[in-house]
Amino acid sequence: MEFLLEINVEEMPPSHVRTAVEDLKEKFERELTAAKIPAKGLRTLSTCRRLVVVADLPEGQEAREEVVTGPPKAVAFAADGSPTPAASGFARSRGVDVAQLVVIKTEKGEYVGFKKMATGKSSAEILVQMIPRILGSLSFPKMMRWGTGQFRFSRPIRNILCLLNGTGLAFEIEGLRAGETTTGHKIRSPKLIRPTSFENYSRALEDNLVIIDHEKRKKRILDQFAVLLEPLRAQLYPDPELLDKLANDVECPFAFVGSIPESYLELPLEILSTAMREGQKLFSVVREKKQLPYFLGVADAPGDAKGLIRKGNERVLKARLEDAKFFWEHDRKVSLKKRAPALKHVVFQEKLGTYEDKTQRLKKIAAYLWAKLAEPRGDKDVILAAELCKADLVTDMVREFPSLQGRVGGLYAQAEDLPAGVGRAIYEHYQPQSLEDESPSTLGGAVLSIADKLDSIVGVVGVGIQTTGSSDPFGLRRNAQGICKVILDKKLNFTFLRLLDRTIASYGEKLKLPKTEIVGYCREFFANRLRYLFERQGFRYDLVNAALGAGLENLYHSYLRVKALDALKASSQFEPFILMAKRVNNIISGQPAASLNIDLLAEKEERDLQAMFAIVKENVGPMIAKGDYTQAQMMVFRLQPGLNNFFDRVLVMAEDKKLRKNRLALLQAISRILIQMADYSQVVI
Amino acid sequence: MSLQNLIMSLQRFWADQGCYLAPSYDLEVGAGTMTPDTFFRVLDKRPWKVAYVQPSRRPTDGRYGDNPNRVQKHYQFQVIMKPSPADIQKTYIDSLIALGIRLEDHDLRFDEDDWESPTIGAWGVGWQVMLDGLEITQFTYFQQAGGLEVFPIPAEITYGLERLEMFLEEKDDIYDLKWSEDVSYRDLRLEEERQFSEFNFNQASIQGLRSAFGLAEKEAAQLAGKNLLLPAYDMCLKCSHYFNLLDSRGAISVTERVKMIAQIRALVSQVAAKYAGVEVKL
Numbered sequence: 001m002e003f004l005l006e007i008n009v010e011e012m013p014p015s016h017v018r019t020a021v022e023d024l025k026e027k028f029e030r031e032l033t034a035a036k037i038p039a040k041g042l043r044t045l046s047t048c049r050r051l052v053v054v055a056d057l058p059e060g061q062e063a064r065e066e067v068v069t070g071p072p073k074a075v076a077f078a079a080d081g082s083p084t085p086a087a088s089g090f091a092r093s094r095g096v097d098v099a100q101l102v103v104i105k106t107e108k109g110e111y112v113g114f115k116k117m118a119t120g121k122s123s124a125e126i127l128v129q130m131i132p133r134i135l136g137s138l139s140f141p142k143m144m145r146w147g148t149g150q151f152r153f154s155r156p157i158r159n160i161l162c163l164l165n166g167t168g169l170a171f172e173i174e175g176l177r178a179g180e181t182t183t184g185h186k187i188r189s190p191k192l193i194r195p196t197s198f199e200n201y202s203r204a205l206e207d208n209l210v211i212i213d214h215e216k217r218k219k220r221i222l223d224q225f226a227v228l229l230e231p232l233r234a235q236l237y238p239d240p241e242l243l244d245k246l247a248n249d250v251e252c253p254f255a256f257v258g259s260i261p262e263s264y265l266e267l268p269l270e271i272l273s274t275a276m277r278e279g280q281k282l283f284s285v286v287r288e289k290k291q292l293p294y295f296l297g298v299a300d301a302p303g304d305a306k307g308l309i310r311k312g313n314e315r316v317l318k319a320r321l322e323d324a325k326f327f328w329e330h331d332r333k334v335s336l337k338k339r340a341p342a343l344k345h346v347v348f349q350e351k352l353g354t355y356e357d358k359t360q361r362l363k364k365i366a367a368y369l370w371a372k373l374a375e376p377r378g379d380k381d382v383i384l385a386a387e388l389c390k391a392d393l394v395t396d397m398v399r400e401f402p403s404l405q406g407r408v409g410g411l412y413a414q415a416e417d418l419p420a421g422v423g424r425a426i427y428e429h430y431q432p433q434s435l436e437d438e439s440p441s442t443l444g445g446a447v448l449s450i451a452d453k454l455d456s457i458v459g460v461v462g463v464g465i466q467t468t469g470s471s472d473p474f475g476l477r478r479n480a481q482g483i484c485k486v487i488l489d490k491k492l493n494f495t496f497l498r499l500l501d502r503t504i505a506s507y508g509e510k511l512k513l514p515k516t517e518i519v520g521y522c523r524e525f526f527a528n529r530l531r532y533l534f535e536r537q538g539f540r541y542d543l544v545n546a547a548l549g550a551g552l553e554n555l556y557h558s559y560l561r562v563k564a565l566d567a568l569k570a571s572s573q574f575e576p577f578i579l580m581a582k583r584v585n586n587i588i589s590g591q592p593a594a595s596l597n598i599d600l601l602a603e604k605e606e607r608d609l610q611a612m613f614a615i616v617k618e619n620v621g622p623m624i625a626k627g628d629y630t631q632a633q634m635m636v637f638r639l640q641p642g643l644n645n646f647f648d649r650v651l652v653m654a655e656d657k658k659l660r661k662n663r664l665a666l667l668q669a670i671s672r673i674l675i676q677m678a679d680y681s682q683v684v685i
Numbered sequence: 686m687s688l689q690n691l692i693m694s695l696q697r698f699w700a701d702q703g704c705y706l707a708p709s710y711d712l713e714v715g716a717g718t719m720t721p722d723t724f725f726r727v728l729d730k731r732p733w734k735v736a737y738v739q740p741s742r743r744p745t746d747g748r749y750g751d752n753p754n755r756v757q758k759h760y761q762f763q764v765i766m767k768p769s770p771a772d773i774q775k776t777y778i779d780s781l782i783a784l785g786i787r788l789e790d791h792d793l794r795f796d797e798d799d800w801e802s803p804t805i806g807a808w809g810v811g812w813q814v815m816l817d818g819l820e821i822t823q824f825t826y827f828q829q830a831g832g833l834e835v836f837p838i839p840a841e842i843t844y845g846l847e848r849l850e851m852f853l854e855e856k857d858d859i860y861d862l863k864w865s866e867d868v869s870y871r872d873l874r875l876e877e878e879r880q881f882s883e884f885n886f887n888q889a890s891i892q893g894l895r896s897a898f899g900l901a902e903k904e905a906a907q908l909a910g911k912n913l914l915l916p917a918y919d920m921c922l923k924c925s926h927y928f929n930l931l932d933s934r935g936a937i938s939v940t941e942r943v944k945m946i947a948q949i950r951a952l953v954s955q956v957a958a959k960y961a962g963v964e965v966k967l
Contacts, residue, residue: 010774011812013797142799144810146826147768148837155810156826158771187778187788249794280818281796297818299792309792312817315857319754345938 001123001165003039004198005053005131006182008159012048014248016140016154021046024053027134035130036061037123045212047251049186052212054198057164061120068094069113073103076112087112124164128171131162135173149174159183166196184208185252188302209252209302218247221298224255229285232257234292237273237284246281250300257285258314260293264321267291267328268411274401275324280317327397335416336391336409343390349474351463352510355390358455361506362386365451368502372494374443382444385425388413389448392426406430432482435536439489446490450499453479457525458503462511462518467525480529487555488533493627496526496555523552530555534562542684543569549679557627561678564629573637580643581680584667587652594665600658605649606666609642613670624676633677639670686853687863688760688846688870691784692738695762695844698783699736702776704764707737712919713926716741717763717843719805721918726765727830727839728961733767738846742926744933747882750875753858757881757933758874762844768837769826777814777824777842784853792817800825804925806832806950806957809841821849831957832950885933894934898927898945905952914956921956924949 012020021044032039032055042055070076070090078084083091083098091098096114104113136151143152151157151174160178162169168180182201184191189208195201202212211217221243225236247253264272269291273284276295285294295317299309343355352358366386370379392398392409401408410427414420421444428445429452431437440446460467460474467476486492500522504515511518527548534544539562547562568574601607616635623632652667654660674680696706710720717723717739726733739761747757766773774795782788794815800823801808809825823843827835847870850862860871905920928945931937937945 011795011797142810144826144828144838145836146838146840147771156769156771186774187793249796279820282818300794301792304792306790308790309817312791312819312852315855316818318857323754347938 001057001059002163002197003053003055003057003123003127004161004163004195004201006159006161006201007051007135007157008161008182009049009051009153009157010155011249012154014048014245017046017048017051017248019140020051020138020154023138024051024134027137028053028055028130031130031134032057035126036120037126046214046248047210047212047217048248049251050182050210050212057123060122060125063117063119065115066118067104067113067115069104069106069111070094070101071112073110073112076101124169127162127164128169131169131178132171132173161195161201163195163197185210185300187300188252211251211253214247217250217253218243221247221253221255224253225283225296228255228257228296232285232287232292232294234285234287234294236296237269237286237291239273239277239283242277242281242283246298249281250298252300252302254299254301254303256297256299256304256310256313258282258295258297258310258317260291260295260314260321261318262293264318264325265291265293267321267324270404270407270411271324271328271397271401272321274404275320276317278401278403279320280313282313282317323400324397327395327400331395331397331408332412332415336388336412336418339391339394340388342394346390346393349459349463351512352459352507355393359387359390361455361503362389362448362451364506365455365499365503366447369447369451369494369499370444372499373447373492381419381421382425382447384418385413385422385429385444385448386451388418388422389426389429389452432485434478435481435485435533439486443490446486446492449486450483450492451503453483454499454503455506457483457522458500458518459507459511461521461525462504462507462513464512476525477529480526481533484526484529484533484555488559491556493554493556495553497523497553526552526555530558534559539563539566540569542682543678546678546680546682549682550675550677557629560627560629564633565678565683567630568633573634573640575685577637577640578680578683578685580640581674583647584643584671584674585681588664588667588671591664591668593668594661596665596669597662600662601666602659603650605642605645606663609639609646610666612639612642613666613673617669617673620673620676629677636674636677643670686785686850687865688850689865691846691850691853692762694784695780696736698780699734699764702734702766704734704736704766707735709737709739712922713742714739714922715743715925715929716802717761718802718807718841719922719925720763721915723763723765723841724805724830724918724957725915725960727767727827727835728833728957730836732837733765733839736762736764739763742929744881744885744929747878747885747933749882750860750878753860756847756859756874756878757885758877760846762846764842764844765839766842767839769840773840773842774824777822781816784849786816786853795824798823803946804928804949805830805921805953811841816852819848819852821845821852831961832954833957833961885930887934889930889934891931891934891936894927894931894936898924898931901927902948902952906955909952909955909959912959914960918953918956921949921952924952 025042025044029039029042037058037060039055039057045052071086076084076087087101088098091101100114101112102114104111140154145152146156157173157176159182160173160176161180161182162178163180169178171178181192181194184193184205185208191208193204193208195204205212229235269284269289272291276282276284283296285292285296297313301309304310343359346355348355348358363383363386366382367379370382389409392405392412395408397408398405406429407427410423413423413426421442424442425444425448428440428442429448431440431449440449456474457476457479460476500519504511504518530548531544535541543565544562547558547565550561552558598610601610616639620632620635623635650663652663700706707722714720720739722735722737740758741761742758744757746755748755795812796815798813799810807830809827811825813820814822814824821844825841827839827841829835847859847862851859854862856862860875862870864870864873901920901923905917905924908917908920928949
């Protein structure tokens with residue numbers, strides 16, 4: 001039987017719709033299965049005004065045999081086997097003939113009773129209970145009430161259509177009764193629709209200007225865009241997020257092209273596209289990354305025969321671009337250098353002072369990191385970039401378009417004829433904003449990006465603000481992830497813990513927590529971010545743990561370590577060596593550190609092992625320094641035969657205390673080399 | 686079309702929906718939401734329907750009359766329907782049709798935009814209503830005011846009169862609008878914009894505003910203590926306006942801003958709590 005449910009809601013935000021369709025699918029599937037009426041082909045569809053569930057359901061629960069037990073056999077039958085009053089009374093009360101009673105064996109003994117076929121509940125009966133319960137359990141980031149109700153939802157529910165096998169189901173939500181009708185497009189075709197199946201429901205909706213499938217709307221928008229762009233020989237300035245939002249916001253997508261007066265085209269593409277996107281949700285049209293005098297828009301309409309929609313949008317956009325142009329010209333009258341002092345009035349974080357304070361720290365942190373990664377004398381540009389990178393916070397452009405922070409500063413720096421490296425570093429220093437975003441393209445940008453983010457993390461952690469569960473008000477997780485991504489993307493090879501020390505030091509007396517606590521927290525925090533990133537790239541979790549167990553001195557090396565483990569995991573030497581490494585770890589665990597005395601090595605096997613180890617150690621050092629962990633690990637694999645012989649023939653825990661200590665010392669020395677590669681005890685075999 | 690025709694049409698339309706047509710409130714406010722006809726009436730449990738024009742002052746939006754879209758004072762048409770009727774969106778759409786807008790030629794959209802006013806401790810859920818990309822209305826289901834949950838839930842509809850009129854007259858410059866057949870927006874408002882921009886940005890006495898803020902704040906607290914909630918609330922509105930002027934004078938630092946907003950909100954919340962606690966009823 002076909003089940004069709006449509007909840008009509010006033011316009012919901014895209015994020016609410018996304019979670020609602022996922023939750024509805026999951027909850028209906030789970031509850032229907034639990035109610036023993038499992039759904040086939042359950043799917044959910046949506047527009048900003050409709051949430052739809054459609055599925056194929058059985059008519060009801062299957063009939064099943066039920067056992068009804070009565071009195072114990074001993075009580076029910078007399079010695080001659082005839083039924084006692086207890087038996088006949090039981091039979092009467094259940095409406096069966098006493099002759100139908102049989103003996104039923106249970107764990108507690110023998111009873112009399114009878115078997116009957118129980119008819120299950122119908123799907124309709126189950127659904128009228130289930131639907132209100134599921135709708136009441138949906139949760140949204142922000143919930144509201146309306147009218148005189150106490151029900152909370154994303155936006156007010158205004159109509160419910162619910163059909164099972166073409167007929168309506170009777171239930172209520174906050175006084176709103178489910179019915180058998182819905183309506184078409186709210187403005188353009190608000191006709192009453194009385195469907196009998198999903199097939200004629202979705203067709204009737206299309207006839208009345210509603211496409212119920214999100215992906216289909218998205219495709220229609222893209223198809224229409226392609227048709228409009230072709231004669232212009234142009235491309236869309238891509239913006240998947242905006243596209244997704246529009247596909248949600250309109251039930252009847254209609255794409256149109258509008259024009260932009262040439263006089264605004266001198267504005268940078270970033271500013272033009274942001275002015276178009278924010279507020280008006282228009283797309284920039286480009287050819288070879290240059291803005292053309294056009295934009296694309298999407299209306300919730302079947303067409304624009306009189307061109308009024310296009311004209312209206314053009315007029316509003318012109319006013320917005322006029323503002324942007326005014327800011328662009330006005331802002332540049334004051335150089336970034338002259339603006340920077342105003343940062344002393346802009347608070348970075350209440351307990352951490354102003355953006356001027358932050359700028360001073362960034363200069364130090366960036367200079368330090370630059371010196372670790374490049375020619376120290378070439379640090380002039382990156383220090384100037386650090387000094388100016390926050391100055392755009394006090395421009396009108398960033399006040400109007402906060403999402404352009406950094407990029408606006410970079411563009412202004414460029415327009416001011418500051419060195420290209422300075423502008424680039426400023427432009428890129430908020431990147432990457434997400435894991436999908438690109439890392440800075442220049443080393444200066446990467447250095448400033450890391451410095452800025454680490455400064456924020458250390459500061460916020462240092463004043464005792466904890467990031468827990470879903471609460472991350474300062475975006476620390478995003479910042480830490482950004483740092484990791486930049487380091488991996490740009491292959492930045494430096495001692496992270498020293499940079500952390502430097503950053504903490506740059507705060508002077510401002511931080512509340514002791515340094516060790518901050519470092520401990522940050523280690524854990526970054527280890528977790530790296531773990532997430534590595535596992536996201538498909539590395540085995542135990543290999544990730546093994547690599548991270550080798551320490552966080554150098555984050556890029558953590559990546560090289562897990563990569564090496566991954567490359568070697570299938571080799572025949574891998575597993576035996578892991579077992580051996582675990583054995584070494586076990587035997588030395590809890591033993592005091594000892595130093596090796598070569599003269600005390602008595603047996604051949606231990607002398608051989610020591611000799612091999614000396615060679616391995618000498619070779620492995622430079623390999624690790626270069627970050628070639630695959631070679632380094634293959635080198636330590638060579639210890640395997642020596643270790644085998646050693647464990648076979650030599651008693652580590654020898655009676656002689658001196659010998660024992662010395663043998664343990666040899667194993668400890670080997671272990672110290674191994675841990676530079678990975679914490680092998682974390683590898684699961 | 687003219688602004689006064691627009692106002693009369695909206696008044697007629699909402700009077701037909703049962704709204705009481707209130708006169709504009711006689712204090713400086715940043716939005717129609719802040720006047721007692723909205724603020725107090727959404728706090729109690731009784732039904733309430735009101736519509737009124739409210740001049741709204743936002744000193745920092747002044748542009749000396751040079752910008753065709755921004756002014757430091759504009760006019761809002763404010764509607765409160767409490768409890769929100771089930772067909773309130775449709776009624777709103779009908780109001781646009783009543784203005785002669787042929788919606789079959791346009792793109793009308795309800796775009797997510799949740800409203801909040803930290804100063805009066807109020808927030809709601811709703812949309813900005815976009816007509817061919819132009820924001821013409823803020824549509825909100827109030828959830829909280831004065832820091833209190835409201836019940837029943839009111840629908841608040843705030844039309845931006847100049848925006849709507851620019852759409853109707855197809856004008857790009859606010860000053861080209863007609864107030865009546867013979868009087869333009871320019872005739873009525875241009876000099877006012879020039880003079881008040883100068884006042885807001887350069888002349889208003891910072892010291893005077895600070896002490897006025899202090900006095901009004903003190904008086905609000907005293908009046909609230911005596912259960913004189915309406916005058917107490919008036920004092921809060923004065924605080925809010927002085928704060929806005931200090932802001933446009935560039936006299937408020939970021940931390941001070943947070944502090945002053947919190948001060949006003951605390952007073953407003955105190956007034957709201959007393960009002961909702963049935964100590965006083967309008």
